[in-house]
Amino acid sequence: MSQPHLELQENPSGEPRRGFMTNILAAGIGLVAGAVPALTGLAFFLDPLMRKKNGGSGDGFLKMPVALDALEINGEPQLVKIIMDKVDAWNTYLKQPVGAVYLRRTDQDKVVAFNSRCPHLGCAVDYKPSQEHYFCPCHTSTFGLDGVKQNEIPPRDLDNLEVQIRNGGEVWLKFQNFRATTPEKIPVG
Amino acid sequence: MNALINWLDDRTGLKKLIHEALYENIPGGARWRYVWGSTLVFTFTIQVITGIFLWTAYSPSTTTAWESVYYIQHHMQAGWLVRGLHHFSASAMTVLLALHLMQVVIDGAYKAPREINFWLGLILMQIVLGLGLTGYLLPWDQKGYYATQVSTEIMGATPVVGPELQQLAQGGPQYGHHTLTRFFAMHAGILPGTLIAFLVLHIAVFRRHGITVPDPDRAPAATFWPDQVLKDGIACLAVLGTVLTLTFWHHGAELAAPADPSEAYSAARPEWYFLFLFQFLRFEWVEHQGLAFGAIYLPGALMAILAAMPIIGRWKAGHAFNVVFLFVMIVGIIGLTGLALKNDAADPDFTAAVRQAHEDSVRIEELAKRPEGIPLEGAVSLLRADPKSQGPRLFARNCAPCHRYDGHDGTGRKVTFKEPIVEEVLEKQKDGTQKNVKKIIDYKPPVEVLATATDLGKFGSPDWIKAVITDFKGTFSALENVKDKDDIKKVAESSKHFLEGEMAEWSSTHKNHWRTDPKNEQALNDLVAFLYSQGQRRGATDISDEALKRGRQIFETGKLPVGEFKSSCVDCHSLQPIGEDKLLGEVGVGPTLTNYGGDRWLREFLNNPGHEKFYGSNNTMPAFGERLTEKELDLLVRWMVGDYE
Structure with a gap:
């Protein structure tokens, strides 16, 4: 170390030349003592990252409140609220609305479903019947009836959700949210 | 690197600061007796670190405080460890405070010119105790709730401004959401902030006067770094080791059942370092002087003498007085604490209360861990609706005056x-x-106290049914304890009648029938199995159909493999078998056995034991349909028939 211009070296007792080991030991012990609570606390803080993903029960498919027959082939998309039990830390909220989907029947036994969250920044898109497209009121993202984006604002098309027709007329859907802003569909939670 | 350090130093004076911090002169060399201050700073650091992390998961309201702490303790990664460290470090801090004070007084480090610093230290001590007190309430469990009630009541006993002070601390006339938000603000904001401010002053003034060295020529002088730091570090590690050991030993800090103002908590005690004060306030002569005397004036006087030590120390024998005073005070505190622990250990009511509190805390954990989670109105509602924890309490209050449950009152206490x-x-x-x-x-x-009615610990079980059949008089022998006094003459008569009635006679007549042949022993078991199955209890599902058929036959015909009864069961008892709509026998002679020992039977019986279906005019038991609410009756019945998970 170059000599600082402050005259620090004038220790009243003359700085004793202590063994190198004492220095290392003192510093090491201090480090260990401080690290234990800090690292324990950090592990605690990182809890949300370590939590198992919410698998839900069964295969993750939910029965929709509308039957296949109630949907007109190539008719207007219908907005359906997704009602699920929601676990929030220590509470379980039974039957809470957690999101919404647009359902549209495109064939005798085919239903297309879009998550109503805009892939741009997560606002809810509206269906405009007069223009036959989905429109996001936040930043004017526009999507066609098939969910394909019609301007350059959203990073990707509307998020398609898996649908199954079961027991000859029940509509079942795998509800998922996806990260906004990315060109790829990345599931959340 | 050096250039950067010099650049920084030019602008901040960093080197001088570090130098001052590390190279403090210690005449006589580094010593173990100087470590206490550093260990206190260290434990405080642990508290700040763990406290802030706990803060990220704590939710102060009466319906979420316990729940969030439960979540920390049982669901979050390392949650129990962080909470345990925080809890046991608080205890360690109290012990270290006492040691630091002792060292300061013994070494005379309070004397001029260090008086101010001594007083700053005493203020710090009050803040630390305040942190302990406010932190104890935050989990909102029974333990903290009832212990803190005492503290705020004491606050209310302060002369002149007591009630106002209490209301301010509680955030209202009673405990509620604002009690928690206020205690939390005190615990995590105001008190630690004040503590840091006073700690800075304390250390600054300490550095100004330097360390108090009793014996400067003992060894060559040393500097704080690294010699004293090494000793301090080792001491801190030892403290940390102790705290970690305690944390792992107890698997973190205890979390009692959620606070319930409607549920008395006889196991209430303050945190151990306040036990001496608790014990002191229990002396009758202290009580006679009024609460303010024992809880405010006297501790205040002791603190005043402590604060006056620097002045007392100026006199010739002052220092000796101070040392003796502190010694007596500490011995007194240890003695009172020991006495409190001894009294509690010898008090069966207290030990039973502690056991019950522990059972409740285990039970609520089970209930809260169910997939349906904790309802929005809080975990306390889970416990209130739980037959397993409420049944014993209802039994103790309503049944135990006459009955017993396996020899106790249902909750494990002797009557x-x-x-x-x-x-x-x-x-x-x-x-x-x-x-x-x-x-x-x-x-x-x-x-x-002798029971005057049957022990119901086994009620409705196969053992119970067997005992009623084979030894009726023995099973109900507690009725003999009903004294033949004028006021309860009818009760005594009825009890006598009960013990000498037809069923008692039937039971003693056939006492030996069961033993004459192994086949008859099997027949008894079949009969018991049949009757037990009628209660539809949870345990009664694995009885074979053949056994039920054979048992029913004996019930109806009175025919045994070897010999037969003088009269069969249906001659006196009626019974509508499960799933059938025809009644066997007739109502009105002996008690009906439809669903005997089961939910419906017991509910109807408790509602009106004097109904002709049951004891009729012979009945001496009060009808509990009038005494208990429907919900209470439900909890009691479900507990007695084992209808809970």
């Missing part, structure tokens, strides 16, 4: 009576005259 010792004492009246007054001065040792 006892303490006879008061009454003496005439001369007491001063308000008008100044003296007068003889009868007063309870003490109690005789508790005597167990």
Whole structure:
């Protein structure tokens, strides 16, 4: 170390030349003592990252409140609220609305479903019947009836959700949210 | 690197600061006795770190405080560890405070010119105790809730401003959401902030005067770094080791059942470092002086003497007085704490209360971990609706005056009576005259009270049914304890009648029938199995159909493999078998056995035991349909028939 211009070296007792080991030991012990609570606390803080993903029960498919027959082939998309039990830390909220989907029947036994969250920044898109497209009121993202984006604002098309027709007329859907802003569909939670 | 350090130093004076911090001169060399201050700073650092992390998961309201702490303790990664470290470090801090104070007083480090620093230290001590007190309430469990109630009541006993002070601390006339938000703000904001401010002053003034060295020529002088730091570090590690050991030993800090103002908590005690004060306030002579004397004036006086030590120390024998005073005070505190622990250990009611509190805390954990989670109104509602924890309490209150449950009152306590010792004492009246007054001065040792009705610990079980059939008189022998006094003459008569009635006779007549042949022994088991199955209890599902058929046949015909009964069961008892709509026998002679020992039977029986279906005019038991609410009756019945998970 170059000599600082402050005259620090004038220790009243003359700085004793202590063994190198004492220095290392003192510093090491201090480090260990401080690290234990800090690292324990950090592990605690990182809890949300370590939590198992919410698998839900069964295969993750939910029965929709509308039957296949109630949907007109190539008719207007219908907005359906997704009602699920929601676990929030220590509470379980039974039957809470957690999101919404647009359902549209495109064939005798085919239903297309879009998550109503805009892939741009997560606002809810509206269906405009007069223009036959989905429109996001936040930043004017526009999507066609098939969910394909019609301007350059959203990073990707509307998020398609898996649908199954079961027991000859029940509509079942795998509800998922996806990260906004990315060109790829990345599931959340 | 050096350039950067010099650049920084030019602008901040960093080097000088570090130098001052590390190279403090210690005449006589580094010593173990100087470590206490550093260990206190260290434990405080642990508290700040763990406290802030706990803060990220704590939710202060009456319906979420316990729940969030439960979540920390049982669901979050390392949650129990962080909470345990925080809890046991708080205890360690109290011990270290006492040691630091002792070292300061013994070494005379409070004397001029260090008086101010001594006083700063005493203020720090109050803040630390305040942190302990406010932190104890935050989990909102029974333990913290009831212990803190005492503290705020004491606050209310402060002369002149007491009630206002109490309301301010509680955030209202009663405990509620604002009690928690206020305690939390105190605990995590105001008190630690104040503590840091005073700690900075304390250390600054300490550095100004330097360390108090009793014996400067003992060894060559050293500097704080690295010699004293090494010793301090080792001491801190030892403290950390102790705290970690305690944390792992107890698997973190205890979390009692959620606070319930409607549920008395007889296991309430303050945190251990306040036990001496608790014990002190229990002395009758202290009580006679009023709460303010024991809880405020006297501790205040002790603190005043502590604060006056620097002044007392100026006199010739002052230092010796100070040392002796502190020694006596600490011995007194240890003695009172020991006495409190000893009294509690010897008190069966207290140990039973502690056991019950522990059972509740285990139970609520089970309930909260169910997939349906904790309802929005809080975990306390889970416990209130739980037959397993409420049944015993209802039994103790309503049934245990006459019945027992496996020898106790349902909650594990013996039913006892303490006879008061009454003496005439001369007491001063308000008008100044003296007068003889009868007063309870003490109690005789508790005597167990005899049950006057049957022990119901096994009620409805196969063992119970077998005992009623084969030894009716023995099973109900507690009825003999009903004293033939005028006021309960009818009760005594009915009890006698019960013990000498037809069923008692039937039971003793056939006492030996069961043993004459192994086939008959099997027949008894079949009969018991049949009757037990009628209760539809959870345990009654694995009985074979053949056994039920054979048992039913005996019930209806009275025919045994070898010999037969004088009269069969249906001759006196009616029974509508499960799933059938035809009644066997007739209602009105002996009690009906439809769903005997089951939910419906017991509910109807408790509602009106004097109904002709049950004991009719022979009944002496009160009808509990009038005494209990529907919900209470439901909890009691479900507990007794084992209808809970």
